[in-house]
Amino acid sequence: MDDPKQYVVKPYLVTRRLQPENQETxxxxxxxxxxxxSLFYRRNHFSYPKLTYSNYFLPINGLVTTPLLxxxxxxxxxxxxxLEVVLECSGNKRSLFEPKxxxxxxxxxxxxxxxxxxxxxxxxxxFSGIMEGAKEVVVEGYDVGIRTxxxxxxxxxxxxxxxxxxxxxxxxxxxxxxxxxxxxxGFPFRLIVPxxxxxxxxxxxxxxxxxxxxxxxxxxxxxxxxxxxxxxxNDAHPVSTMNVxxxxxxxxxxxxxxxxxxxxxxxxxxxxxxxxKVEISTDNGSTWSNAKVREPISGYKWACWSYEWSAAEKGIxxxxxxxxxxxxxTQPIKPYWNRKGYGYNAIDQIKVKIE
Amino acid sequence: MDDPKQYVVKPYLVTRRLQPENQETxxxxxxxxxxxxSLFYRRNHFSYPKLTYSNYFLPINGLVTTPLLxxxxxxxxxxxxxLEVVLECSGNKRSLFEPKxxxxxxxxxxxxxxxxxxxxxxxxxxFSGIMEGAKEVVVEGYDVGIRTxxxxxxxxxxxxxxxxxxxxxxxxxxxxxxxxxxxxxGFPFRLIVPxxxxxxxxxxxxxxxxxxxxxxxxxxxxxxxxxxxxxxxNDAHPVSTMNVxxxxxxxxxxxxxxxxxxxxxxxxxxxxxxxxKVEISTDNGSTWSNAKVREPISGYKWACWSYEWSAAEKGIxxxxxxxxxxxxxTQPIKPYWNRKGYGYNAIDQIKVKIE
Numbered sequence: 158m159d160d161p162k163q164y165v166v167k168p169y170l171v172t173r174r175l176q177p178e179n180q181e182t183x184x185x186x187x188x189x190x191x192x193x194x195s196l197f198y199r200r201n202h203f204s205y206p207k208l209t210y211s212n213y214f215l216p217i218n219g220l221v222t223t224p225l226l227x228x229x230x231x232x233x234x235x236x237x238x239x240l241e242v243v244l245e246c247s248g249n250k251r252s253l254f255e256p257k258x259x260x261x262x263x264x265x266x267x268x269x270x271x272x273x274x275x276x277x278x279x280x281x282x283x284f285s286g287i288m289e290g291a292k293e294v295v296v297e298g299y300d301v302g303i304r305t306x307x308x309x310x311x312x313x314x315x316x317x318x319x320x321x322x323x324x325x326x327x328x329x330x331x332x333x334x335x336x337x338x339x340x341x342x343g344f345p346f347r348l349i350v351p352x353x354x355x356x357x358x359x360x361x362x363x364x365x366x367x368x369x370x371x372x373x374x375x376x377x378x379x380x381x382x383x384x385x386x387x388x389x390x391n392d393a394h395p396v397s398t399m400n401v402x403x404x405x406x407x408x409x410x411x412x413x414x415x416x417x418x419x420x421x422x423x424x425x426x427x428x429x430x431x432x433x434k435v436e437i438s439t440d441n442g443s444t445w446s447n448a449k450v451r452e453p454i455s456g457y458k459w460a461c462w463s464y465e466w467s468a469a470e471k472g473i474x475x476x477x478x479x480x481x482x483x484x485x486x487t488q489p490i491k492p493y494w495n496r497k498g499y500g501y502n503a504i505d506q507i508k509v510k511i512e
Numbered sequence: 513m514d515d516p517k518q519y520v521v522k523p524y525l526v527t528r529r530l531q532p533e534n535q536e537t538x539x540x541x542x543x544x545x546x547x548x549x550s551l552f553y554r555r556n557h558f559s560y561p562k563l564t565y566s567n568y569f570l571p572i573n574g575l576v577t578t579p580l581l582x583x584x585x586x587x588x589x590x591x592x593x594x595l596e597v598v599l600e601c602s603g604n605k606r607s608l609f610e611p612k613x614x615x616x617x618x619x620x621x622x623x624x625x626x627x628x629x630x631x632x633x634x635x636x637x638x639f640s641g642i643m644e645g646a647k648e649v650v651v652e653g654y655d656v657g658i659r660t661x662x663x664x665x666x667x668x669x670x671x672x673x674x675x676x677x678x679x680x681x682x683x684x685x686x687x688x689x690x691x692x693x694x695x696x697x698g699f700p701f702r703l704i705v706p707x708x709x710x711x712x713x714x715x716x717x718x719x720x721x722x723x724x725x726x727x728x729x730x731x732x733x734x735x736x737x738x739x740x741x742x743x744x745x746n747d748a749h750p751v752s753t754m755n756v757x758x759x760x761x762x763x764x765x766x767x768x769x770x771x772x773x774x775x776x777x778x779x780x781x782x783x784x785x786x787x788x789k790v791e792i793s794t795d796n797g798s799t800w801s802n803a804k805v806r807e808p809i810s811g812y813k814w815a816c817w818s819y820e821w822s823a824a825e826k827g828i829x830x831x832x833x834x835x836x837x838x839x840x841x842t843q844p845i846k847p848y849w850n851r852k853g854y855g856y857n858a859i860d861q862i863k864v865k866i867e
Contacts, residue, residue: 163695168527169526169535205518259768411614508614
C-alpha cells in the first residue's frame with residue numbers, strides 16, 4: 158500500500174459518445190505544449206475499422222500519369238518532414254452556441270497538438286504525376302459505415318483542392334510525438350492538413366485519387382458545411398481553414414479564488430497566419446490588456462499565453478480572452494451561428510468569484 | 513498492431529479539479545449497476561494523506577467507558593456486514609442551479625454505488641461503551657490541510673447524531689466490490705453512512721470520538737449547510753439525507769436521433785425510504801407515463817428504470833424524469849436554490865432532436 162502510484166492524480170479524456178468513440182481533451186488541465194497520445198481528442202464517424210496490415214498497400218490513382226501501389230515500406234523510405242501541428246475539430250465548442258445546436262456537445266477540448274512526422278503528399282503525387290485537368294485530391298479512409306440520414310454505407314472520404322494537396326506541409330503522417338502513429342489516430346497513415354479543421358486530416362488512409370471535378374460525398378457536401386439558416390440551405394459554404402481562437406485554461410470557470418495575484422493562462426491559435434496578440438479583459442470586456450504570448454510566431458502550433466492579474470477586491474469577475482492573427486482576423490463577440498455548429502470562435506470567457 | 517486492446521472504447525472519470533482531486537463518474541456511460549472502482553467519483557477536500565500503515569491504530573475515545581486502540585487486525589476480525597450503498601456528493605448537479613453557484617461545477621456524475629463490506633460502527637461502540645450524556649459521534653479523517661477562508665489547518669472531520677451513528681447499517685468499510693478498499697477511497701477504513709450525502713462517509717479514518725455536545729467544525733457548520741439566501745446566513749440548516757432524484761442516462765442530451773423506437777433509461781434514488789415510481793414525460797411535462805423500475809425496492813442502491821418511447825414525428829423533444837419515493841417525496845420542478853449549491857434534485861431533463 159505504499160505504492161507511490163496510488164497518489165498519482167491525472168486528467169482523462171472526456172467522453173461525449175462511445176459508439177463511435179468521441180472523446181475530448183481535458184484542455185483546462187493540460188500543462189504541456191504537446192498532448193500525450195492518450196489525451197489527444199478522439200473524433201470518429203464510424204466504429205474503428207478492422208485492418209489487416211500484412212497486405213497493406215496504398216493505391217494512388219485517378220488523373221495520374223503512373224498509378225501507384227505503395228507498400229508501407231515504400232512510403233517509410235521516402236524523405237520525411239516533421240511538423241508541429243494543432244488539430245481542431247470543427248465542432249469544438251459547439252455546446253456554446255445559442256440557440257443550441259444538436260449533435261456532439263463538444264466543450265472546449267476538441268483540440269490537440271503534437272509532432273507529426275510523415276511524407277509530403279506532394280512527394281507521392283510527383284511520383285505518380287498529375288494529369289492535366291486535375292482539380293482535387295480525394296483521400297479515402299478505411300473507416301466505413303451506414304449513414305442513417307442517407308440509409309446507405311459510406312467510407313469517410315474527403316477531398317482537398319489541388320493547391321492545398323500540393324502544399325509541402327500537407328503530409329501523410331506515420332509518427333506522432335516520435336512514436337508510431339497509434340491505431341486510434343489512423344495507423345498506418347493519416348493525412349495531416351495544417352491550418353484546416355480536423356475533418357480534413359483523414360485517418361487510416363485507404364486510397365488517394367486525383368479527380369477532375371468537385372468531389373461530392375456526405376462528409377464533403379452535407380456535413381462540414383456552414384448552414385447559416387435554421388430552415389434552409391441558402392448560403393451554405395464549406396468548412397476549411399480554422400478560425401482565430403483562444404481558450405482560457407486557468408482559472409477554471411466558476412472557480413472561487415482568494416483575493417491576490419492570479420495567473421490567467423490559455424492557448425491561442427489560428428488557421429492562416431500566426432497569432433499576433435492576445436488581449437485579456439477582467440472587467441467583462443470594458444478594458445483590455447495584452448497577455449504575454451510565449452511561443453514563437455511561426456509554424457502550426459498554438460501559442461501559449463499568460464496574464465498576471467491582481468484581484469484586489471472581492472466580487473464576481475467575468476474574464477475574457479481575444480486573439481488577433483497576422484491577417485488582422487480577430488474573435489467576434491458573438492459566434493457565427495450555423496445549423497450544424499461549426500467553427501465557433503467567439504471571444505472566450507469564464508467567471509470567477511474572488512472571496 | 514493486431515492487438516485487440518487497440519479497439520477498446522471506454523469512458524473515463526471527468527475531471528473537475530486536480531488539486532485536490534475531484535473527478536466525476538461518466539454516469540451517462542455506465543452500463544452496470546455496480547461502479548468499477550476506477551470510475552467511482554472522487555471528491556477530496558485536501559491532497560491525499562501520506563499514511564504509513566505499519567503502525568495504524570484506530571482510537572475510540574471521548575465519552576466512552578473503555579477507550580480503545582484497535583489494530584487493523586482487531587477490526588478485520590469483528591463480525592462484518594455487506595451492503596450495497598449509493599454515495600452521492602451533496603454538490604452533485606451543482607452546475608444546473610440558476611442563478612449559477614460558484615465552486616466545483618459537478619454535472620450529473622458525482623454519484624456512484626457499489627458493495628461495501630465492513631464492521632458496524634455500533635459494534636465498536638458497544639465494545640467501548642457509551643457514557644451518559646453522549647450526543648454525537650465525531651469521525652476524523654487523515655486528510656488535512658489549510659482552509660484559506662479560515663487561514664488555518666483542519667482535518668476533514670464530521671459528526672453524526674447518536675441515532676445515525678448507532679444504526680446497524682452505518683459501517684466502517686474496508687472492502688469495496690469484494691476488493692480491499694482502494695487508497696483513494698479511504699484505505700484502510702472508511703465510514704459508510706447509507707442514506708446521507710457523501711460528505712458523511714469520512715475516508716481514511718483516524719479517530720472516533722463520542723462527545724456530549726454539538727460538534728462544530730468547518731466541514732460541519734460552515735460547509736455542508738443549506739444557505740437559502742444569497743447575502744446572509746438566515747435559515748441555514750445542515751445537509752444530511754439525500755433527496756429523491758433521477759438522472760436520465762440515455763439518450764444523451766442534445767442527441768440527434770432517427771424517428772422510431774428509443775429506450776429512455778436512467779437511475780433513481782432517495783435517502784429515506786425507497787423509490788416507489790418513476791415517471792417520464794416526452795412532451796416537456798404535459799403528460800407523464802410510468803417507467804419500468806427494475807430493481808427490488810429495498811436496500812440502499814439506486815433503482816434502474818427504462819421507458820420505451822416511440823418517436824414517430826420529427827422535431828425537438830424535451831424529455832423529463834421524476835421519481836417519487838415511499839415517503840411520498842417527489843422531485844420539484846425548480847430546485848431548492850442555496851448559496852453553496854447542495855442537494856439539487858429538480859426533475860431531470862434532456863432535449864433530443866428526431867430527424
